Amino acid sequence: MLLPFALWGTAMAAMTPLVVSGGPLLVASLRLLPAGFALLIAVFFLGRPWAIAQGDLGWFLIFTLVDATLFQFCLTKGLVSTGAGLGSVLIDSQPLMVAILARSLFGDAINPIGWLGLILGLFGIICLGSPPDLIRHWLLMGEAETFSSIWTNGEAWMLAAAVAMAFGTVLIRFACKESDPVSVTGWHMVLGSVPLIICQFLDPNWSVLPHWTTIEWVLMAYASLLGSALAYGLFFWFANQEELTSFSTLAFLTPVFALATGGLWLGERLEPLQWIGVVFVLISVLLVSQRSRFWEPNSSDSEDLQGGISG
Numbered sequence: 001m002l003l004p005f006a007l008w009g010t011a012m013a014a015m016t017p018l019v020v021s022g023g024p025l026l027v028a029s030l031r032l033l034p035a036g037f038a039l040l041i042a043v044f045f046l047g048r049p050w051a052i053a054q055g056d057l058g059w060f061l062i063f064t065l066v067d068a069t070l071f072q073f074c075l076t077k078g079l080v081s082t083g084a085g086l087g088s089v090l091i092d093s094q095p096l097m098v099a100i101l102a103r104s105l106f107g108d109a110i111n112p113i114g115w116l117g118l119i120l121g122l123f124g125i126i127c128l129g130s131p132p133d134l135i136r137h138w139l140l141m142g143e144a145e146t147f148s149s150i151w152t153n154g155e156a157w158m159l160a161a162a163v164a165m166a167f168g169t170v171l172i173r174f175a176c177k178e179s180d181p182v183s184v185t186g187w188h189m190v191l192g193s194v195p196l197i198i199c200q201f202l203d204p205n206w207s208v209l210p211h212w213t214t215i216e217w218v219l220m221a222y223a224s225l226l227g228s229a230l231a232y233g234l235f236f237w238f239a240n241q242e243e244l245t246s247f248s249t250l251a252f253l254t255p256v257f258a259l260a261t262g263g264l265w266l267g268e269r270l271e272p273l274q275w276i277g278v279v280f281v282l283i284s285v286l287l288v289s290q291r292s293r294f295w296e297p298n299s300s301d302s303e304d305l306q307g308g309i310s311g
Contacts, residue, residue, distance in 0.1 A: 004235040011227020014219040016079055022210040024076035025203065029196040030220055032072055035229035036189030042233075043183050052187060053178035060184060063175040067168025068192020071161050078157030111295040117287025120280045127277030182233050189232070 019027045043050045052060050175184050200206055212220070 004231040007227045007231035011223040011231070012079070014223045014227065015076065018212070018216060018220055018223070019076050019079045021212065021216070023200075023203075024073065024080060025196050025200040026210060027079075027220070027223075028072040028076040029193045029200060031076075031224045031228050032068055032189045032193035032196070034221075034224045035232070036186045036191075036193065038225055038229040039182060039186030039189065039233050042229075043180070043186060048182060049180045050183045050186075051179075052184065056175050056177055056179045056184070059171060059174040059177075060179070060188065063168060063171040063184070064188040064192045065195075066164050066171060068188045069195045071164035071168060072192070073196060074157045074161035074164060078154040078161060081154035111291055113295045114288050114291035117284045117291065120287065121284030124277040124280030124284060127273050127280065185232050186229075189228070 015027055015031070022030075040050060172181065172184065175188075210216075
């Protein structure tokens with residue numbers, strides 16, 4: 001289950017230089033369209049049902065606009081002014097939103113240990129992703145930081161992407177009541193790229209293809225086929241099968257992969273406060289994924305204890 005998050009983290013590092021030279025709309029559409037066709041080809045050869053059930057069409061269209069079009073646009077727009085590590089950190093604040101939605105819609109249990117883990121994860125995300133000037137202002141150690149500067153730095157675009165991804169994680173269950181989740185993922189990528197391509201055509205500075213080097217095209221292919229087709233196919237298949245809160249919390253690990261890749265390849269470095277954030281993120285994943293074990297004793301342990309007392 002970790003593979004989608006590892007692929008997402010490394011794909012963020014691959015896309016970071018591409019959005020600067022190619023633009024967010026182009027990178028978003030090139031990430032979605034080839035990946036969607038690749039998934040649909042895989043569905044065909046695997047013999048899985050490829051059509052969207054008529055009863056799922058309404059939710060499917062909503063899911064497509066939110067999770068494909070809106071999410072990819074906000075992600076690539078935010079990458080223009082944030083690094084791979086910082087960008088993925090901000091996006092992966094979405095498990096807290098997923099937990100709240102899953103609790104409300106599907107009755108997923110979240111005990112106090114789980115809530116503590118989610119709060120620690122959110123605190124870790126803040127340590128990793130907030131601009132240093134804003135943190136100093138919160139700690140009453142610096143001048144006031146306006147929220148307009150957050151928008152210009154791209155952090156708000158990444159938070160908007162997190163909201164879109166959180167709703168997409170929940171919407172997949174409504175879009176797959178009668179349809180295959182892998183097929184839904186492929187079709188939503190293909191159709192979700194259409195509004196982005198149309199907006200790209202309307203751009204006065206539009207060009208058919210960017211002047212990328214061979215290495216840059218390889219990075220784009222990696223972000224599309226592995227970081228999108230394979231990663232999203234696995235993610236939404238798991239999201240349709242697993243308990244949403246525990247599974248989505250693994251997204252807190254995506255920044256770890258992105259930060260490692262960004263540090264090795266892009267030369268991105270973490271501040272001491274950001275390293276503290278990494279520690280909180282790892283603790284958060286442990287607490288949420290194992291919350292039942294930490295909060296409720298194993299039945300075998302209880303039986304042993306009762307047997308010892310009665311003996």
